[in-house]
Amino acid sequence: MPMRDEDGHDLAREEAALVARIAAGDHGMPVAELYRRYAGRIYGFTLRLLRDPGLAEEAVQETFVRLWRSAGRFDPDRGTVGAFLFVMARSVAADVRKRPSAQILAAAGEIELPAVEDDVDRLMESLVVREALDSIGAPQRDVLSLAFDQGMTQTEIAERLAIPLGTVKTRMYHGLRSLRVALQKRAFDV
Amino acid sequence: MSESHWSDELGPGAAHPDAAGWVLGALSPADAEEFARHLQTCLPCQDAVRDLQPVRALMEGAAPPVDLPPGLQARTLRAVEAAAAEDALRRRRRGWLRALAAVAAAMLVLVAGGVTWTLSGRQSGPTVTIAMSAPGGGPATGRAVGQDTPHGWSVQLSVSGLPPIPEGQGHYECWYVAPSDTPAHPHAVSAGSFEVQSDGSASDVRMWTVVDLQQQKGTRMIVTREPDDDPARTGPVVLTGPVQAAA
Numbered sequence A: 001m002p003m004r005d006e007d008g009h010d011l012a013r014e015e016a017a018l019v020a021r022i023a024a025g026d027h028g029m030p031v032a033e034l035y036r037r038y039a040g041r042i043y044g045f046t047l048r049l050l051r052d053p054g055l056a057e058e059a060v061q062e063t064f065v066r067l068w069r070s071a072g073r074f075d076p077d078r079g080t081v082g083a084f085l086f087v088m089a090r091s092v093a094a095d096v097r098k099r100p101s102a103q104i105l106a107a108a109g110e111i112e113l114p115a116v117e118d119d120v121d122r123l124m125e126s127l128v129v130r131e132a133l134d135s136i137g138a139p140q141r142d143v144l145s146l147a148f149d150q151g152m153t154q155t156e157i158a159e160r161l162a163i164p165l166g167t168v169k170t171r172m173y174h175g176l177r178s179l180r181v182a183l184q185k186r187a188f189d190v
Numbered sequence B: 001m002s003e004s005h006w007s008d009e010l011g012p013g014a015a016h017p018d019a020a021g022w023v024l025g026a027l028s029p030a031d032a033e034e035f036a037r038h039l040q041t042c043l044p045c046q047d048a049v050r051d052l053q054p055v056r057a058l059m060e061g062a063a064p065p066v067d068l069p070p071g072l073q074a075r076t077l078r079a080v081e082a083a084a085a086e087d088a089l090r091r092r093r094r095g096w097l098r099a100l101a102a103v104a105a106a107m108l109v110l111v112a113g114g115v116t117w118t119l120s121g122r123q124s125g126p127t128v129t130i131a132m133s134a135p136g137g138g139p140a141t142g143r144a145v146g147q148d149t150p151h152g153w154s155v156q157l158s159v160s161g162l163p164p165i166p167e168g169q170g171h172y173e174c175w176y177v178a179p180s181d182t183p184a185h186p187h188a189v190s191a192g193s194f195e196v197q198s199d200g201s202a203s204d205v206r207m208w209t210v211v212d213l214q215q216q217k218g219t220r221m222i223v224t225r226e227p228d229d230d231p232a233r234t235g236p237v238v239l240t241g242p243v244q245a246a247a
Helices: A006-023 A029-050 A053-073 A081-098 A100-107 A117-135 A138-148 A154-161 A165-185 B003-010 B018-024 B029-039 B043-060 B072-120
Strands: B127-133 B141-149 B152-160 B171-177 B188-194 B202-209 B220-226 B237-245
Touching (some): A006 A081, A029 A053, A029 A081, A029 B072, A053 B072, A117 A165, A138 A165, A154 A165, B141 B237, B171 B202, B188 B220
Antiparallel strands (some): B127 B237, B152 B202
């Protein structure tokens, strides 16, 4: 459900420029900035694929090392930096899974078989939705989370947070609208 | 749930704030009943509910929150730094190996050349010149002079205006390209690789080739920017020019 808007184009250009700087030999700020933007999602992604926090950490590190070594091959006409990173992360996870340390876990049934394409896409989508949720203001996010994750009514939320019911209603309204905008910025057609 | 209550806070014509609570199923039974009645006749609220329902549907698929392990950022950035240092070291080693190979090749050529020289008594023969420019326009230029010697063609290349390539990120490579060269059927011979200085220039890079530059009509010289040590020609052409007999 892609939706390319101005923000999306700006972000894509900005991130492509960061990768170009890495390709030109800068392994400082551009790597740190892309880590800040993507490490959470890549960790969540590899954690779901590998089912082991240690292996997922290994995969995050290896993904950024591969970014450093392959940055020159990134072509902004063929995809986004995010897609480039997740293709690498998936490949890294497949390699990490073959390592002896992962084989022990696989033998114990703790690592799933490689996910099929649809599963990977769904997994990535769920991570992007989580990131969109995390991006909205904490007061609004807390209200949404209490309602959605814990099934609380607005009255119960007002009591829990010790705030007026009217405040809960407006935070919930603005929170859901902010989440909609955040999802649109991440190419969801909602 | 009076209209003035939410119009003051959300602006005129805005949907009722309970639209969000309705979509999330978070209204008290009394508020839910009242909003259901209101929704039947309020167009802004119908629009809001229609807009927000897909957002709720996506929330259902959100991944559980994940906290990054402490220290992972520092470990990752250190791993990248170590990879960069390792690449630089490997590149320096390759440079030394290339230099050693060049010295060995030069010694071999000198020996073979001396023998040929002695046997044939030939002097250096005709020369060719190659003036190169960037294929899409731009400041980069190159000039080469090739001379037929008793031990093969010697070519001296000078370039300017090429962007310096950081260590570990590739190198420039010079090729002789036959007229029959196509992407599907490459017909090119590498003449050698070189680096440019920080000002984008390289002077008098000496290369040798067994290609007879004067006999091969239509031969071009090109310079490509190669991303790695793959011997195949994969990088973009940054300079190109025809091989021409010197006037």
